[in-house]
Amino acid sequence: MTSAATPAPAPRGIEPLGVDVPATVPTHWYNLNADLPEPVPPHLHPGTREPLGPQDLAPLFPMALIMQEVSTERYVEIPQTVREIYAQWRPSPLVRAHRLERSLGTKAKIYYKYEGVSPTGSHKPNTAVAQAYYNAVEGITKLTTETGAGQWGASLAMACALIGITCEVWQVRASYDAKPYRRYQMEAYGSVCHPSPSDLTEAGRAMLAKDPETTGSLGMAISEAVEVAAQDPNAHYSLGSVLNHVMLHQSVIGQEVLAQLKAAGEEQADIVFGCAGGGSNLGGLAFPLIGQNLREGTTTRVVACEPAACPSLTQGEYRYDFGDVAGLTPLLKMHTLGHDFVPSAIHAGGLRYHGMSPMVSHAVELGLMSAIAIEQDDTFAAGLEFARAEGIVPAPESTHAIAGALDYVRTQARDGEVVVIGVSGNGVLDLVAYEAYL
Amino acid sequence: MTSAATPAPAPRGIEPLGVDVPATVPTHWYNLNADLPEPVPPHLHPGTREPLGPQDLAPLFPMALIMQEVSTERYVEIPQTVREIYAQWRPSPLVRAHRLERSLGTKAKIYYKYEGVSPTGSHKPNTAVAQAYYNAVEGITKLTTETGAGQWGASLAMACALIGITCEVWQVRASYDAKPYRRYQMEAYGSVCHPSPSDLTEAGRAMLAKDPETTGSLGMAISEAVEVAAQDPNAHYSLGSVLNHVMLHQSVIGQEVLAQLKAAGEEQADIVFGCAGGGSNLGGLAFPLIGQNLREGTTTRVVACEPAACPSLTQGEYRYDFGDVAGLTPLLKMHTLGHDFVPSAIHAGGLRYHGMSPMVSHAVELGLMSAIAIEQDDTFAAGLEFARAEGIVPAPESTHAIAGALDYVRTQARDGEVVVIGVSGNGVLDLVAYEAYL
The missing domain is CATH 3.40.50.1100 (Rossmann fold)
Known part of the structure; x- marks a missing residue:
């Protein structure tokens, strides 16, 4: 994707740099689950329909984020590197x-x-930075994700650049073709962005075989990003909204x-x-x-x-x-x-x-x-x-x-x-x- | 340029609103002319080659900006509305x-x-806001300007929207066609943006008669914006760089x-x-x-x-x-x-x-x-x-x-x-x- 003149990725950055962070930057994330009169219903395993256990999510997410997903602690300390x-x-x-x-x-x-x-x-970097950080701490060197118009993909690309890990994004083909600026942004941050469906995954190839002219969908892009993360022990998958740990970071x-x-x-x-x-x-x-x-x-x-x-x-x-x-x-x-x-x-x-x-x-x-x-x-x-x-x-x-x-x-x-x-x-x-x- | 659903322009806003401005926002502009070992050479009249007098600039600029152009005061107070x-x-x-x-x-x-x-x-609004303000104070209701890629035109459009005056921009045709986002930005702020050369001015019509396919130039766009401002007693012209009062505001x-x-x-x-x-x-x-x-x-x-x-x-x-x-x-x-x-x-x-x-x-x-x-x-x-x-x-x-x-x-x-x-x-x-x- 890049020419010989492109600079090398920045070094891994999970250690704090000694920045003097103003007191007005929050020190903790707040978790509404601590104060709700009734607990939020658990996520269920799609096969068993039983509540998900941490091990079910371990192939895709670092343990720190999995524990945040089910946490009922009122305040979770924000790592200094993230602050x-x-x-x-x-x-x-x-x-x-x-x-x-x-x-x-x-x-x-x-x-x-x-x-x-x-x-x-946008607000997306608030969780992108946290997710990139926790993954890097647990030794992950690559995150995959999907993106539609591209706000999330660009934000995760930025976060991965700052933390010093790589980022691979599947963007819905319709947006990839029609709205290229966010893709350029991802590439400026050193990430790779593929149109989805792509021929890089089984899910993508199956879709292309069925309909070579498809313009893709967010659901399709999720399948491709998850497939690549699940098959690579050094990679995890990252989601920009919906989940409880995302609400926490925001x-x-x-x-x-x-x-x-x-x-x-x-x-x-x-x-x-x-x-x-x-x-x-x-x-x-x-x-x-x-x-x-x-x-x-x-x-x-x-x-x-x-x-x-x-x-x-x-x-x-x-x-x-x-x-x-x-x-x-x-x-x-x-x-x-x-x-x-x-x-x-x-x-x-x-x-x-x-x-x-x-x-x-x-x-x-x-x-x-x-x-x-x-x-x-x-x-x-x-x-x-x-x-x-x-x-x-x-x-x-x-x-x-x-x-x-x-x-x-x-x-x-x-x-x-x-x-x-x-x-x-x-x-x-x-x-x-x-x-x-x- | 706009549909019936477009909101009316905001009311004129030259009076302060009572905002509690932090002390970290400068209270005065600094003028290097006060500290230079030798004064900066004056601008000259293109006909007489004599130093320009205030009256030479009065058709295009408000007196407050003309006086700033030749000021040797070290500090000029920033109006509260601008702050x-x-x-x-x-x-x-x-x-x-x-x-x-x-x-x-x-x-x-x-x-x-x-x-x-x-x-x-960009930094352009620092002077755009000041220029829109001083013009509005002197009763001007419209500013004209030229723009190339569009950063300046968009910034003046924004400033005019906040101050509640109108703004008309001539954008070099090549950029108008190839880089439309800044034009959309000007229009979102309620300004009008013409490609230059246009058929709205003598200068533009002359250029189009000579070369109907021209993609324009910044010099051409300046001529059109100046021509329109000079002929309208309620309009002035605004420049985004080069002049001494712009350096002051920045x-x-x-x-x-x-x-x-x-x-x-x-x-x-x-x-x-x-x-x-x-x-x-x-x-x-x-x-x-x-x-x-x-x-x-x-x-x-x-x-x-x-x-x-x-x-x-x-x-x-x-x-x-x-x-x-x-x-x-x-x-x-x-x-x-x-x-x-x-x-x-x-x-x-x-x-x-x-x-x-x-x-x-x-x-x-x-x-x-x-x-x-x-x-x-x-x-x-x-x-x-x-x-x-x-x-x-x-x-x-x-x-x-x-x-x-x-x-x-x-x-x-x-x-x-x-x-x-x-x-x-x-x-x-x-x-x-x-x-x-x-």
């Missing part, structure tokens, strides 16, 4: 949206938590919000809007605030904002289902549209998932958060309104949270009410979608 | 590049000042570096590398440090890193020349390759300018900074090395500074020496250029 990397862009800004308030003519106080300052422009977002609101003199967030796809940005933003509700009696409301085209929380069933199309993954108890559901080609690629994080699903079932579905045109209108007032073009995923919040502020918000919007990323590589809307 | 906007992303990070140091095996201390966290991903970069190095316990920057195109990032980064050298006897060395394909400082003459191809602008005393020089199509579009900021040129003549020229392949190799160690894919412009610094560290740096690299922007919308290199 040092977080410190490059964390804490991410919590900004009072004064100009947006003026433009809306509201007396509510609107804040947005902005994850677009990370090196790849909790830095909500913990920073709590500290930043306090520093701004606010007693609590009255209502929080987050976009919901697999659930990692929403869970990371909301779980620390829900935990505070459960422990300390604050009354923060959380609203999950999902696309009307893929409404797992508002229209799906809450039941055990597979995480992938082919039915190879463990069974997860979640809100699902069915693992063979194919959402229409909305621009918010990160929200096109048939299911929802089991922890987010459980929190909704327990009444700890609510959910709304939003039409795509309304999300872009809200995204432009936000961009012109605040200067940031938000990711199409993030515009769902913005649209939910703007509608609430226009119709229901009280004077002085504290409204927090999770802006999960910037839309720089999604400008074509805005142009299509305009 | 409030700066506070969204300023101070920009000064990061110790620990992993890059490890990868190089050096005992020098490498820091980078990262301007890529701004809403448009001084927030270097002032923050001084404070951030002090906070990190460093006595001084021993050597600073900045990329040099029109000079605004370099001047903004370096002038506060040069000023400290002149006033306090520090010994910071500054190295301007320019492309070998457009070597105005290392190969150009130091003389009066026009700022544009057509010879319509005032005469500027600067290092120039001649105003009809056409650089080859290197990827660092922001460095493809025949001249150099008069203040930067003067500083080089006085021996206050030095200059080197770097081949494009070396800049991309350095950019990839930086991306894989530090997680940030730098803009092709910024890779010139990185290449200069890495070569210095590899061949000359002493143990403990403090090396500062100006990373003027991120390369997210330049990933095609990296892919071409790979």
